[in-house]
Structure formats: structure tokens, C-alpha cells
Amino acid sequence: MNRDTIIGFVLIALVLIGFSWYNSPSKEDIEAARLQDSIAAVQQESAKKAAQQQAEKKQEQEEIAKTDxxxxxxxxxxxxxxxxxxxxGKLELTLDSKGGIIKKAxxxxxxxxxxxxxxxxxxxxxxxxNFLLTGKQDNIVTSDLYFTPSEQSDSTVTMTATAGNGGQVILKYRLGKDYMLGFSLQAKGLANAFAPSYKEMEIEWTDHCRQHEKGYSFExxxxxxxxxxxxxxxxxNLSEASDENETIEEELDWVAFRNQFFSIALISKDNFAxxxxxxSTLxxxxxxxxxxxxxxxKTAFDPTGAKPSEFEMYIGPNNFRLIQDVEQQSQFGKDLDLEQLVNLGWWLFRLINRWFTLYVFDWLASFGLSMGIVLILITILLKVITYPMVKKSYMSSAKMRVLKPKLEAATKQYDKPEDQMKKQQEMMSLYSKYGVSPMGGCLPMLIQMPIWIAMFWFVPNAIQLRGESFLWMDDLSTYDPIIEWTNNIWGIGDHLSLTCILFCAAQLIYTWISMRQQKDQMIGAQAEQMKMMQWMMYIMPLMFFFIFNDYSSGLNFYYFISLFFSAAIMWTLRKTTDDEKLLAILEAKYQENKNNPKKQSGLAARLEALQKQQAELERKRKIKN
Structure with a gap:
């Protein structure tokens, strides 16, 4: 090995040593790597423990399942x-394979x-x-089972839970074009799991009813x-105002969870037992x-699987006409009468709403008018229909008013308390001779009360008013606050409703007009009694305020408009009545009846005859004593 070779190896060694030194990690890098290795080890250990726990849990469930x-x-x-x-296009339902039920609507x-x-x-x-099937040894609880979806489309799905023996529980769903869902439950290959006498399954259905509207108390x-x-x-239905637990002794076509504007009705083809x-709990x-x-x-169940248990469920708005149409989609051939979910009142008021108000309301709404205008037009139409009777009633009161001086003159000799019967007889005799009915003035109230009460039921249940604004009212189906506060005040709540204030003010004005009209026609003890009654009548608007402050602005607006027109009609009739001309007509009638007493008839004549009969009985009783 020559010198050049040695120098080359030395240089290569120095380069390698230098490169290794340059790329060696710092203490910080070494510590970070050690920490990373520790985290990875912990995560690996946690994953191992989680997998072990999952396996143990699964094994535990399987062991429990063998005995549960x-x-x-x-x-x-x-x-x-x-x-x-x-x-x-109208309903979206989310079903969950756990339990095979509707999870969201x-x-x-x-x-x-x-x-x-x-x-x-x-x-x-x-x-x-939840559906519960009681077997000979094992119970089947659908909420515990995982189902497998199949045959799925936008409107249909089949949910299947398979048993260890190959048997199946099958839930089939079919959504109609509107708000009606049809579904069935069927057991296949499970006949041996049930007693021969087993014919009914249990159903547990619960709902925590959400608040969907602004007014909690009203909804x-x-x-x-x-x-x-x-x-x-x-x-x-169960009580709306309190908790109630009721057992129904008759078979049922359907059961519904209903709030103000929406309902969920469960219908059984074979009835609920x-x-x-x-x-119901508040x-x-x-x-x-x-x-x-x-x-x-409970409802019918076929353990052989030959016949499924069939159900339908209405999930939608409480719209009378809509429910009537959707009900026609039912496959069960029953008169379900689901439109009863729209509460139109007791039988008399329901008849008024069912055969008059609904038709008029739908007809006016078909023109695309604002719901506030519809309420005004309904009010005007009702006033036009009742006007002839109201006018007749007013004229009866006007006749008594113009006769008041003559009645006072004819009965002034009967001012002693013991002569009150004679005084009443004399008044009835004069009313009969003049052809006047003393009860005619009560007719306006008798005419209006059924309509008022019918509208009391109709307006709060009219979903067409929901979310509809008019003038200052943002939503005709709930209250219209001019001021709100946090804490409830007893009897008032947490707001003041403007339409309620207007309604109560109109009621006060109408009461004043009515009381003044009745006061002008009464004499003697009647006038004294009227003074006491008028204070009670003036208190009514105050009572109405505490009742209606939480009610819908649509209802209060209708009452306000109705009272406004009633007061306007009474004022117009008063201004257009010629008292002198009316008195002349009564005098002519008096002369006609005076010359022919047999022609006297009507309520006054009957009251006069009744009073004479009572007076005669009283005279005989005194003689006998």
C-alpha cells in the first residue's frame, strides 16, 4: 500500500466521521425521539387494551345473550x-338499523x-x-336488535334481524306521496319460539313532545x-291542563300524539286491544x-308468520282538508276520522266550524289573500248574515225605550214593594197591547255567542295562520307582544299583547253602548238591578285581558274587529231610528189591539198570562192559609 492510498483512506475516514458527527441528533432531538417512542408505546398499549376490552365485552354480551x-x-x-x-316532497324520515325504527322526522x-x-x-x-314479542323461553325486544337494511329506495326499505336458528323478524316500510307511512312487522321461521296460544304483541311508544311555537302556555x-x-x-283525548294516566277499556283504531299544529298518529289494521x-305528563x-x-x-300478532301485523302512521300538520285527503291513502278500509285531530270544538260549535267556517275560510284563502284580510272578510260576512236578526232585536229595544215614559206613568201607583207583582202584570199588559217583546233585546248576544265560541276553537287550530304576518302582527298563530320581560307575572305572564289590549278596549266600549241602550228602556226595580249588573259587565273586559293575553293575535284580532263592527252597527241603528215615528207606529198598534183584544199575542201576552196565573195561585194560597 503506497502513501497515496493511505492518504486516500484517511481522507475518506475523516469525511465519514465528519458527516456522521454533523448529522448526529442533538440532546433535544434525542429527548423528543425518546418521548415519541414512549407515546407510540402508550398508544399501542391502549389500543391493545381497548381491543382486549372489546373482545371481553363481546364475549360477555354473547354469554349474557345465551341466558337473557x-x-x-x-x-x-x-x-x-x-x-x-x-x-x-313533504316528509323526510330517518330510520335507524338499531331497533329498525324511525329515528328522526x-x-x-x-x-x-x-x-x-x-x-x-x-x-x-x-x-x-318498541315491539315486544313474548316467547316460550326468550323474549324478542326489537329496540335491542340490529337490523340489516335491504330493498332500499327513496320510499321503501326492508329491515331484517336474523335469529340464531335462521328465523327472522322483518320490518317493511313504505312512504306514501304525502304524510302517510305504511309499515308491517312479520316473524318468519319462529313459530316454535312462541306458545300456540300467543296471539298478541306489546307495543311501547313514547314521545317527548317538543315546543314548536313561541307561546309555551298557549301551545x-x-x-x-x-x-x-x-x-x-x-x-x-287526555287532559291538556294536567298529568293524566288513563286505561281505555275499548279497542282503538288509532292513538295520536298531538300538539297544536302537528301530529303523529299510529294506526293498527287489526285495532289496538x-x-x-x-x-301524559307536563x-x-x-x-x-x-x-x-x-x-x-297491544295488537294482533301471527307467530306462524303467515300474516304480518300491519300499521300506518300519519306524521304531518293538523290541516283539516289535508288530513281528509291523506286519509284516503289508507289501505285498511276504515273510517279513521283522523280530521278529529283538528279540534273544532264541542258538537254545536264543531258543526258551525265544520259546515260553515271551514268552507268560507277555504274559499277566501283560495284567492291568495292575506290571512288577516281573510279574518276581516269572515267577520263582515257573519255580520251581514246576522244583521236582519240584530236589527230586529235592536228595534225591539228601541220600542221599549220610546215606551218608557208611558210605562212609568202607567205603573207609578205600584211603587210599594208588595205591589211589584201587580206592577209587572201591568207592564206585561202594556207590552202586549203595544206588540212589544221585552226579551227581544237579548237576541244579539244569543246570536253572537255561538259564533264567538266557534271561532274561539277554529282560529287557534287553523295552521294556515301559522307564521302568517299582518300589519304589526308577525305571526297570527301566537301572541303579538308590545313589551316583554324575563320573569313571569302572575295572571299576565311575560308580555303584553297589543291585540289583546285592543280587544279588551273594544269590549269595554261595546259594553258601555249596550248598557246605555238597556238602561234607556228599563224602569223601576229593573233600572236599579241594571246599575248592579253594569259593574259586573264592565269587569268582564278586565277578566278577558288576563285570559286572552297569552292567546293568538289572530283570535284577539278577530274579536276586536267583530266588536268594532258590532258597535258600529248599533251606533248606526241608533242614529237612523226616528223615535217619534216609531212611537206613532206603536200607538197605532195599541189602538188596533185595544179595539180587538183577541189579536194580542207574542211573548209579552204569554208572560202576562203566566203572571196572572201565578198571581191567582198566590191569592188562593193566602186564602187557604
Whole structure:
């Protein structure tokens, strides 16, 4: 080896040593690498422990499954939750393979409290539907099982849970074109798992009813569990105002969880068996929920699998006409009468709303008018229809008013307390001779009350008003606050509603006009009694304020407009009535009846005859004593 070769090796060694020294890690790098190795080791150990725990858990579940109530389906106790969406243009349903049930329901085109364009009626936190099948040894609880989706489309899906023996529980869903969902439950290859006498399965259905509207108290008044009896066709509901636990002794066509504007109705083809247990529990204000609903039901089940248990579910708005149309899509051939979910009031007021208000409302709304204009036009139409009767009633009161001086002169000799019967007889005799009915002045109130009460039921249940604005009112279906505060004040709440104030003011003015009109026609003791009554009548608007401050602005607006027109009609009739001419007509009638007493008739004549009969009986009683 020569000198040049040695020098070359030395230089190469120096380069290698220098390069190694230059690229060697610093103390910081060495510490970071050591730390990284430690983290990787910990993560590896954690993953190993997690895998071991998962294996132990799975083994434990399998061991438990062999002895628990779902042992037949122990393989279906484990799985992965999968989401399946069924959707049409109006409804979107999300189904979960865990339990095979609806996890979420979204109604398209209806805004929620957060102004989202679509309203989520419920999700997995709010509602559950569970089917329980009692076997000879094992119970099948669908909420515990993982189902496998198949045959999936936008409107259909089949959910299948497979048992250890190869048997299956199958849930089939089919979404219609609107708001009706059809589904069935069928057991195949499981006949030996059930007793020969087993013919009914249990259903547990719960719902935590969300608050969807601004007014908690008002919405709660129209939120309840509704149901329809299969035998008599009667529809009833649990209390809206308090907790209630009721067992229904009749078979049921359907059970519905209903809030003010939306409902979920579960319908059974073979009816729900007797003794269904329904529970409604109130929730606190501010929780975002109204009530908690529980329904424990039973219905027919074929363990051989030859016949599925069939159901339908209406999930949608409480729109009377819409529900009528959707009901026609039912495959069960029943008169479901689901439109009863739109509460139009007790039987008399329901008839008014069903056969008059609904038709008029739909007709006016078909022109594309604002809902506020529709309410005004309905008010005007009702005033036109009732005007002839109101005018007749007013004229009866006017006749009594112009006759007041003559009545006072004719009865002034009967001012003693013991002569009050004679005084009344003399007044009735004069009313009869003049052809006047003393009860005619009460007719306006008798005419208006059924309509007022009918509208009291109709307006709060009219979903067409939901979210509709008019003038200063942002939403005709809820209150219109001019001022709000945080803490509730007893009897008032947390706001002042402008339409309620206007309604109560109009009621006060109308009461003043009515009281003045009645005061002008009464004499003697009647006038004294009227003084006491008028204070009670003036208190009514104050009472109405405490009642209606939380009600919908649409209802208060209707009452305000109705009272405004009523007061205007009364004022117009008063200004256009010629008292002298009316008195002349009455005098002519008096002369005609005086010359022909047999022509006297009407209510006054009947009251006069009744009073004479009572006076005669009183005279005989005194003689006998």
C-alpha cells in the first residue's frame, strides 16, 4: 500500500466521521425521539387494551345473550348502526338499523322556532317505538336488535334481524306521496319460539313532545294524546291542563300524539286491544318541551308468520282538508276520522266550524289573500248574515225605550214593594197591547255567542295562520307582544299583547253602548238591578285581558274587529231610528189591539198570562192559609 492510498483512506475516514458527527441528533432531538417512542408505546398499549376490552365485552354480551330474554337473537345484539332515509316532497324520515325504527322526522316547508325552513318534529332523543314479542323461553325486544337494511329506495326499505336458528323478524316500510307511512312487522321461521296460544304483541311508544311555537302556555293548551275507539267511533283525548294516566277499556283504531299544529298518529289494521294505557305528563316551561307521552298498546300478532301485523302512521300538520285527503291513502278500509285531530270544538260549535267556517275560510284563502284580510272578510260576512236578526232585536229595544215614559206613568201607583207583582202584570199588559217583546233585546248576544265560541276553537287550530304576518302582527298563530320581560307575572305572564289590549278596549266600549241602550228602556226595580249588573259587565273586559293575553293575535284580532263592527252597527241603528215615528207606529198598534183584544199575542201576552196565573195561585194560597 503506497502513501497515496493511505492518504486516500484517511481522507475518506475523516469525511465519514465528519458527516456522521454533523448529522448526529442533538440532546433535544434525542429527548423528543425518546418521548415519541414512549407515546407510540402508550398508544399501542391502549389500543391493545381497548381491543382486549372489546373482545371481553363481546364475549360477555354473547354469554349474557345465551341466558337473557333475547338469547334467540344474540347475534343481532351486536352490529353497526346504519341510517336509512325515506323522503318525498313533504316528509323526510330517518330510520335507524338499531331497533329498525324511525329515528328522526322532518316536515318539509314548515319553519321551526329557529326559523329553519324545515321543522324537525322529533329525533332520537324524543321518540321511540318498541315491539315486544313474548316467547316460550326468550323474549324478542326489537329496540335491542340490529337490523340489516335491504330493498332500499327513496320510499321503501326492508329491515331484517336474523335469529340464531335462521328465523327472522322483518320490518317493511313504505312512504306514501304525502304524510302517510305504511309499515308491517312479520316473524318468519319462529313459530316454535312462541306458545300456540300467543296471539298478541306489546307495543311501547313514547314521545317527548317538543315546543314548536313561541307561546309555551298557549301551545300546551292544544297538546294531548288523542285516540279513537273502534266500536263506537268516538274520539277523545287526555287532559291538556294536567298529568293524566288513563286505561281505555275499548279497542282503538288509532292513538295520536298531538300538539297544536302537528301530529303523529299510529294506526293498527287489526285495532289496538282493550286496556291500552295512555300517560301524559307536563313539562316545565323553558325546557323546550311541552309534555311527555307514553302509550302501552297491544295488537294482533301471527307467530306462524303467515300474516304480518300491519300499521300506518300519519306524521304531518293538523290541516283539516289535508288530513281528509291523506286519509284516503289508507289501505285498511276504515273510517279513521283522523280530521278529529283538528279540534273544532264541542258538537254545536264543531258543526258551525265544520259546515260553515271551514268552507268560507277555504274559499277566501283560495284567492291568495292575506290571512288577516281573510279574518276581516269572515267577520263582515257573519255580520251581514246576522244583521236582519240584530236589527230586529235592536228595534225591539228601541220600542221599549220610546215606551218608557208611558210605562212609568202607567205603573207609578205600584211603587210599594208588595205591589211589584201587580206592577209587572201591568207592564206585561202594556207590552202586549203595544206588540212589544221585552226579551227581544237579548237576541244579539244569543246570536253572537255561538259564533264567538266557534271561532274561539277554529282560529287557534287553523295552521294556515301559522307564521302568517299582518300589519304589526308577525305571526297570527301566537301572541303579538308590545313589551316583554324575563320573569313571569302572575295572571299576565311575560308580555303584553297589543291585540289583546285592543280587544279588551273594544269590549269595554261595546259594553258601555249596550248598557246605555238597556238602561234607556228599563224602569223601576229593573233600572236599579241594571246599575248592579253594569259593574259586573264592565269587569268582564278586565277578566278577558288576563285570559286572552297569552292567546293568538289572530283570535284577539278577530274579536276586536267583530266588536268594532258590532258597535258600529248599533251606533248606526241608533242614529237612523226616528223615535217619534216609531212611537206613532206603536200607538197605532195599541189602538188596533185595544179595539180587538183577541189579536194580542207574542211573548209579552204569554208572560202576562203566566203572571196572572201565578198571581191567582198566590191569592188562593193566602186564602187557604
Amino acid at each position: 330474554s333475547s338469547a334467540l337473537f344474540y347475534q343481532a345484539l351486536n352490529g353497526t348502526s346504519q341510517q336509512v332515509v325515506l323522503k318525498n 322532518k316536515i318539509i316547508g314548515y319553519k321551526d322556532l329557529n326559523e329553519d325552513k324545515d321543522l324537525t318534529l322529533f329525533d332520537e332523543k324524543d321518540q321511540s317505538l 300546551n293548551r292544544y297538546t294531548s294524546i288523542f285516540y279513537k275507539e273502534a266500536k263506537d267511533g268516538d274520539t277523545d 282493550k286496556n291500552a294505557n295512555l300517560i 313539562d316545565e316551561k323553558g325546557t323546550g318541551y311541552l309534555k311527555h307521552f307514553d302509550a302501552k298498546l
